[in-house]
Amino acid sequence: MSRIFALIDANSFYGSCERLFDPSLAKRPVIVLSNNDGCAVSRTSDAKPFVAMGQPYFQIKDVCRRENIAVFSSNYSLYGDVSARLNQVYRQFSPEIEVYSIDESFLDFSGFGDRNLEAYARELHETIFRWVGIPTCVGIAPTKTLAKLANRVAKSSPDLGGVCDLRDQGKREEVLKRVPVEDVWGIGRASAAKLQRLGVITAADLAALPSPFARKLLSVVGERIVHELQGQPCLLLEQVAPQRKGCAVTRSFSARVTELDQMLEAVSAYAVQLGEKLRHHSLATEALTVFYHTSPFDTGPQRSVQKCVTLPEASADTLTLLRAARDGARAIWKEGYRYAKAGLVTMDLVRLEDAPRALFDAYDREASARLMMALDAVNAKFGRGTLHPAAAGIKRPWSTQFNMRSPRYTTCLDELPLVF
Structure with missing residues (x-):
């Protein structure tokens, strides 16, 4: 078929x-x-x-x-x-x-x-x-x-x-002649420049490349693109999304952060979001990297720093992630800078049920699971952020601004459209 x-x-x-x-x-x-x-x-x-x-x-x-x-x-x-x-x-x-x-x-x-x-x-x-x-x-x-x-x-x-x-192959060939090679899905800017230097200007030119030459020039990915342009399917539907290898929560501040308390509040809020993401995908992390930096567009002194914090064992517990994020932020803090952005990044994620355990349990997993389940249930019912650790702040003067945002018509009861 x-x-x-x-x-x-x-x-x-x-x-x-x-x-x-x-x-x-x-x-x-x-x-x-x-x-x-x-x-x-x-x-x-x-x-x-x-x-x-x-x-x-x-x-x-x-x-x-x-x-x-x-x-x-x-x-x-x-x-x-x-x-x-x-x-x-x-x-x-x-x-x-x-x-x-x-x-x-x-x-x-x-x-x-x-x-x-x-x-x-x-x-x-x-x-x-x-x-x-x-x-x-x-x-x-x-x-x-x-x-x-x-x-x-x-x-x-x-x-x-x-x-x-x-x-229809005839119609396809006519269309390929009119499409620039840089507009082909999977051909990036560098690959397009390389192809154009060799006279491959259109999608039709790319489809005409011999398979071994395409593989040598653009690796196996480029060879697949050539086969696909020729009508030979190499890519099937991914109905189940592949497991995430990493996860990040990063934001630019609406106002420059110059005090440690505000930075700790920001990374705490990011840790809350990171925990939600990990639990949603049934994943856990053994380490997280905290970073923050100034803006290259500012005229003051520049600084970009990061700190990797290893957890006692893999976890998606918000409180565990929050403590690690705050420890990392404190360790690299330095006064005298106007920080423009911060974030948390994790790599090498593992499935929660497969996460390796420490020889001596770092925390009560069952109690943690119950607490996080209750936290997620409250926020799912009453809205995201309804219940969160106090360390994540209330007013959050540093938080991202959406001054011209339209109402959340379909997801917020207070912002439902009204008909009179």
């Missing part, structure tokens, strides 16, 4: 989510900013002529005002919930699905018999807009790499109506 993949991608996802609950934005350009309202990270199509991706907000304030561009802080609660709703609908169209990112998913369309798959993809495209309200594009092809490329064509060609089918 030949494999058929579909990639469905939400158009300008963050901006589309903002438009979802505010009809006044339907014909108005929208951009969404990064943490602390720093840079543009999402733009609707009508905002792209005025704002470049990653452009700092302070540089475009006047442009946004002049062009009547709506500007929002990131609203991750809303975006994550809408993404989950999209994937619920996707699963009604295919039992096999890979959630590739917050706004992209691969669906397996293999084995659908004599069904007209292009018409089926259009039904999916229309159902998503009717049920969820998010515009999408769908690419269909015999490999995941070609499906990504088909999706890109659908997005850039309005006359296709949001769906591009590249199963």
Whole structure:
């Protein structure tokens, strides 16, 4: 049975989510900013002529005002919930699905018999807009790499109506000739430059490379890309996400941190979030690295430091992680600097049930498990952060700012939309 993949991608996802609950934005350009309202990270199509991706907000304030561009802080609660709703609908169209990112998913369309798959993809495209309200594009092809490329064509060609089918080899060859090699999924900037020096300019040129030469030039990854462009599937759906190897919680401060107490409060809050992440994935860590640094854009003295703290045994206990984070932060603290960012990073994670134990138990695992279960249950029921250690702070003047965030319409009872 030949494999058929579909990639469905939400158009300008963050901006589309903002438009979802505010009809006044339907014909108005929208951009969404990064943490602390720093840079543009999402733009609707009508905002792209005025704002470049990653452009700092302070540089475009006047442009946004002049062009009547709506500007929002990131609203991750809303975006994550809408993404989950999209994937619920996707699963009604295919039992096999890979959630590739917050706004992209691969669906397996293999084995659908004599069904007209292009018409089926259009039904999916229309159902998503009717049920969820998010515009999408769908690419269909015999490999995941070609499906990504088909999706890109659908997005850039309005006359296709949001769906591009590249199963036909003749149509595929014509499209590959028009796609720059740097736009092929998996070809990074350095690889693209290397290929262009050799005269490989388009995706068609890349697909024509002999397999041994592609492997020598771009490793086994590049060889797979060539096979995929030729219509030979090498990448299957990852329906079960691979186990995380590492986990991190890092944030830029909304105001420079100059006092140890504030730094300890910040890393304590990050430890709480790290513990939540680890327990959500049933993972534990044996060590964590604490880091903080100044901003290269500040005129004062510069400093970047980190400290690895080893735990008595692998754990996902918030209180254990919090103590380790605070110990690490104290050990590398130095007065006289204006710190701009801090974070916690873990590597070599292990499954909680497989975590090695110390010869003499460092703590009561059963009591810890019960306490963390109760903590997570309270926060799941009443909202994240409802219950947390006092060391993580209350007012948090250093915390990330979202001064232009829209309401969390679907995840916060106090911010539900009202109809009068």
